[in-house]
Amino acid sequence: MKLLKIEWIKASSSITFWLMLGLYIIIVPLLLHFFNNFYVSINEIEVDVSELAQITAVSFWPFLYYLTSYLIWIPIFLVVMNLSSDRNNRLWKQHVIDGLSRNELFTGKMIYIGFVSLFVTLAVTIFGTGFIFLTDIEYSASMWNVMLLNSIAFFACHFLYMVMGLTLNLIIKNTALTLILFLAWAWIVERVIRFFDKSNVTDFLPINSFNDVIVNPFIELLMLNESQLTQETAIISSIFWLIIFGGYSWYYFTKSDL
Amino acid sequence: MSFVLTTTELTKRYGKLTAVDKLNLQIPKGSVYGILGPNGSGKTTTLGMILGATIPSSGSFSWFDSGDAAHHRTRIGSLLEKPNFLPNLNAVKNLKIIAEVKGCGYSNIDDSLRITGLFDRRNHKFGTYSFGMKQRLAIAGVLLADPEVLVLDEPTNGLDPKGIVEVRDIIKNVASTGKTVILASHLLDEVEKVCTHVAILKKGEMLSENVLDEANKESEIILIEAQNQELLGKLMAEYELNSVRFNGVYWQADVPETFDTAALTTWLVEQNCPPTMIRKVKPKLEEAFMKVIGEGI
Numbered sequence: 001m002k003l004l005k006i007e008w009i010k011a012s013s014s015i016t017f018w019l020m021l022g023l024y025i026i027i028v029p030l031l032l033h034f035f036n037n038f039y040v041s042i043n044e045i046e047v048d049v050s051e052l053a054q055i056t057a058v059s060f061w062p063f064l065y066y067l068t069s070y071l072i073w074i075p076i077f078l079v080v081m082n083l084s085s086d087r088n089n090r091l092w093k094q095h096v097i098d099g100l101s102r103n104e105l106f107t108g109k110m111i112y113i114g115f116v117s118l119f120v121t122l123a124v125t126i127f128g129t130g131f132i133f134l135t136d137i138e139y140s141a142s143m144w145n146v147m148l149l150n151s152i153a154f155f156a157c158h159f160l161y162m163v164m165g166l167t168l169n170l171i172i173k174n175t176a177l178t179l180i181l182f183l184a185w186a187w188i189v190e191r192v193i194r195f196f197d198k199s200n201v202t203d204f205l206p207i208n209s210f211n212d213v214i215v216n217p218f219i220e221l222l223m224l225n226e227s228q229l230t231q232e233t234a235i236i237s238s239i240f241w242l243i244i245f246g247g248y249s250w251y252y253f254t255k256s257d258l
Numbered sequence: 259m260s261f262v263l264t265t266t267e268l269t270k271r272y273g274k275l276t277a278v279d280k281l282n283l284q285i286p287k288g289s290v291y292g293i294l295g296p297n298g299s300g301k302t303t304t305l306g307m308i309l310g311a312t313i314p315s316s317g318s319f320s321w322f323d324s325g326d327a328a329h330h331r332t333r334i335g336s337l338l339e340k341p342n343f344l345p346n347l348n349a350v351k352n353l354k355i356i357a358e359v360k361g362c363g364y365s366n367i368d369d370s371l372r373i374t375g376l377f378d379r380r381n382h383k384f385g386t387y388s389f390g391m392k393q394r395l396a397i398a399g400v401l402l403a404d405p406e407v408l409v410l411d412e413p414t415n416g417l418d419p420k421g422i423v424e425v426r427d428i429i430k431n432v433a434s435t436g437k438t439v440i441l442a443s444h445l446l447d448e449v450e451k452v453c454t455h456v457a458i459l460k461k462g463e464m465l466s467e468n469v470l471d472e473a474n475k476e477s478e479i480i481l482i483e484a485q486n487q488e489l490l491g492k493l494m495a496e497y498e499l500n501s502v503r504f505n506g507v508y509w510q511a512d513v514p515e516t517f518d519t520a521a522l523t524t525w526l527v528e529q530n531c532p533p534t535m536i537r538k539v540k541p542k543l544e545e546a547f548m549k550v551i552g553e554g555i
Contacts, residue, residue, distance in 0.1 A: 006358045013347050085344065091355075094342035097309040097409075098359040098399075099332030258311045 003108040006095075007115070011082065020078040024120060027071055028127045035067065036135060057132050057143035062217040064128045065154040069214050072161050075116045077179065079162045082112060084175040093258040106253035109166060110246075117158040125151050153214050153231070160210040160238050167245040170252045203229050206245075209237035260287045261323070262407050262438045263308060268317035270303050270462075277303040279462040280317065285440060285455075290433045292453035293442040300462040301442040302339060305411050309336050321407075332360045335405035337413055341396035345385030349376055349395050352384055353402055362403035370398040373428065389416040397425060407438045414448060426452055478515055481508040483535040484526070493529050497522065513538065 011017045055063065086092055092105055100108075125147065132139060169178045186207045194202045202208070212234035219228060229237065263285040270278040278300040285291045293301050306312030308319050310331060321330040343352040353367045371377040374394040379387070384395065393416050400408055410429070414422040429452050433439050443449050449456055458465045480499070484490040490509055494502045499511035519538055526533050 002358055002361065006355055009351055009355050009358070010344060010347075013344070013351060015346075089344055090340075090342040091344065093311045093338070094356075095359055096311050096328075097331060097336040097338055098356050099328055099330075099334075099361075100359050101328035102310070104328070255313060257306070257313055 003104060003111050004115070007108055007112045010085075010091075011112070014082075014085070016081050017078060020074050020081075021119065024071060024074050025123055027074075028068055028124055031067060031071075032064070032127060032131045035063070036131075056138045057140050058146050059217070060132060060137055061128065061143065061147045061150045062215055064124065064131075065150045066214055066216055066218070068124045069154060069157060069211075071120075072158055073183070075120050075158060076161055076165045076182070078116055079113055080165050080169050080175055080178050080182075083109070083166060083169045084178075087169075087173065090258075092253070096258055102254040106250050109249070109253070110163075113159060113162040113166065117155050117162065120158055121151050121155040124154065150214070156235075156238070157210050157213045160206075160213070160242060163242060163245045163249065164206060164210075167248050170249055204237045204240075206238075206241040209234050209241060213238055261285055262287050263319065263321055263440070264323070265304075265308065265319040266317055268304070268307060268319055269315050270300075270307060270312060271315040277462050278307070278459075281459075281462075281464055283457065283464070285438065287438055288433075288436050289455045290429065290439040290441065290453045292449035292456040293440065293459060294444070294446065294449050294456055295442075295459035296444060298461070299444075299459040301444075301459055302411055303462075304459070305336075305338055305409055305440070305442055309334070309338060309409060311338065332362075332403065333405055334407045334409055335400035335403065336409040337396045337400050338409070338411045340415075341392040341399075343384045343392070343395060343399075346383060348383055349380045349398070352395065353399060356399045356402055360403040366402050366404065370401045373401060374398040375424070390418055390421050393417055394421065397428065401428070401432075405437070407440065408432055409440045411442045412444070413441065414443075414445070422448075478513055478517070478538050479510050480513045480517065480519065480522070481510050481535070481537045481539060482522075482526075482533050483508050484531050484533050486531055489529075489531045490526070490533070493526060493531055497525065508535070 095105055095108075096102065128147070131137075132143070165178070165182055168182050169175070172178045172181060190202075190205050190207045193205065194208065203212075209229065212229040213231065215231055216228065261284045263283065265281050265283040268278060268281040268283075269276065281300075281304060283304075293304065295301050303312060307314045308321075310328065321327075321334070324330070344355075347355075349371060350367055353370065354364055357364050357367065368377065368380075371380050374397050376391060376394050376398060379391065384392065387395065393413070397413065400410070408429070413429070414425050417425060426448070429439055429441065433452070433454075439452075441449065441453060482490060482494065487504075487509065491502065491504060494509055494511055499513065502509065502511045504510075517538065519536055523533055523536055
């Protein structure tokens with residue numbers, strides 16, 4: 001509770017914090033609106049994507065969580081900014097000399113990342129629920145189970161990405177460079193490596209593992225021939241990366257000079 | 259005598275550089291303990307280690323006789339190097355963060371701000387403060403949880419003369435309540451004015467732990483000048499004076515308070531080296547410090 005309060009005092013006075021969360025809250029409904037009015041042209045006939053996908057309340061959730069996972073860079077930006085602010089103002093050092101243990105320092109950051117992940121998961125879930133009840137999507141009671149499983153995967157994916165962001169920021173020690181390198185790795189480097197690797201071993205690289213924690217419904221829908229880990233394998237691979245990244249961050253907070 | 263802090267062979271190395279070398283300190287409860295040393299002597303590194311911010315390479319330390327548990331640090335008010343606060347938060351919110359870390363509640367925030375003269379600016383952002391005000395806020399943070407021990411690293415840095423006097427008064431007031439103050443400084447005057455104990459560090463090693471006793475002991479320094487300075491030096495050594503040294507202008511030596519200056523003058527005249535100036539003075543901390551540091555005045 002103490003750690004959460006400390007992070008809250010810091011975050012709630014930050015314009016960036018509210019700006020990023022506000023941006024997220026604005027973009028998610030816009031994305032839903034776009035999804036509801038998205039047509040593709042098949043043989044010169046305009047087809048509603050939601051009809052094409054035969055969207056029901058059950059099948060809606062994988063699409064929603066998958067599409068909104070593209071907004072992941074907003075919370076990552078938030079976390080990297082939070083870390084940079086703490087580091088640049090030497091708050092970690094101050095917290096330790098004031099009486100916070102090194103483990104609490106690490107736990108505080110994990111709580112912050114967990115809080116942001118929870119916030120975005122709740123935001124998407126609440127907007128998604130509203131969307132189902134406001135549109136003519138066929139409702140079914142079993143949608144809650146599907147929602148729960150997909151929301152956990154969505155939360156986990158965000159948490160994993162942000163722990164990787166935390167680790168990169170601790171290594172690089174520069175806000176802009178961290179974001180540029182992280183984006184470059186996720187969008188270019190890892191894809192290039194996977195493109196040249198025909199053995200599919202590189203499917204286990206971190207970004208691909210994290211992405212595959214959320215099932216991509218378009219692969220099945222559009223029958224894409226895309227290499228993808230099963231969700232179970234992606235979770236195991238992600239746990240491995242979580243241990244690597246989380247372990248480095250823990251080591252940094254507990255064993256290095258501040 | 260009980261000690262609030264004991265360090266045993268405390269060492270910090272950065273590669274080949276040894277910043278602190280096997281430091282043994284015992285800081286008595288209720289003392290105002292000055293750690294004096296030139297820049298780069300290892301004062302801040304030492305404080306960083308005992309406050310948990312710097313990991314020692316070897317050796318150990320214990321607060322209140324029971325290791326380095328983080329909860330001990332909640333009983334210590336610390337100012338290490340420069341004030342560390344969030345620039346976009348006002349003074350009250352920055353102090354609330356410290357209060358949360360220390361688990362002391364918010365009730366002392368206003369008092370701490372009043373003591374340090376920042377109450378009227380409490381709702382202004384830290385980023386708008388002058389350096390002196392930032393230093394005052396750091397001291398407000400130090401006092402916030404009514405600490406048993408204060409650890410201050412160059413606390414008067416950046417303060418105007420009025421601020422310096424106020425901070426010294428705060429230290430003296432805290433010390434008068436029986437609390438322990440550990441003060442690192444390169445300002446001799448500051449240490450001399452507030453400290454009861456002084457240790458001198460140079461290149462990470464402790465050169466002396468009782469230099470203030472040296473400065474305040476019942477001994478004095480004799481300063482002598484003669485036309486033939488070379489001969490004077492030889493004669494002073496022959497007279498069996500302690501710690502004969504040349505400070506660039508005068509020959510000097512440590513003498514007891516009861517030392518007979520007239521007898522020495524007579525003897526020097528008899529040796530054909532009449533002094534052109536002879537004076538007995540009380541040693542100041544500065545002289546004791548320079549003597550220990552080994553650079554001469």
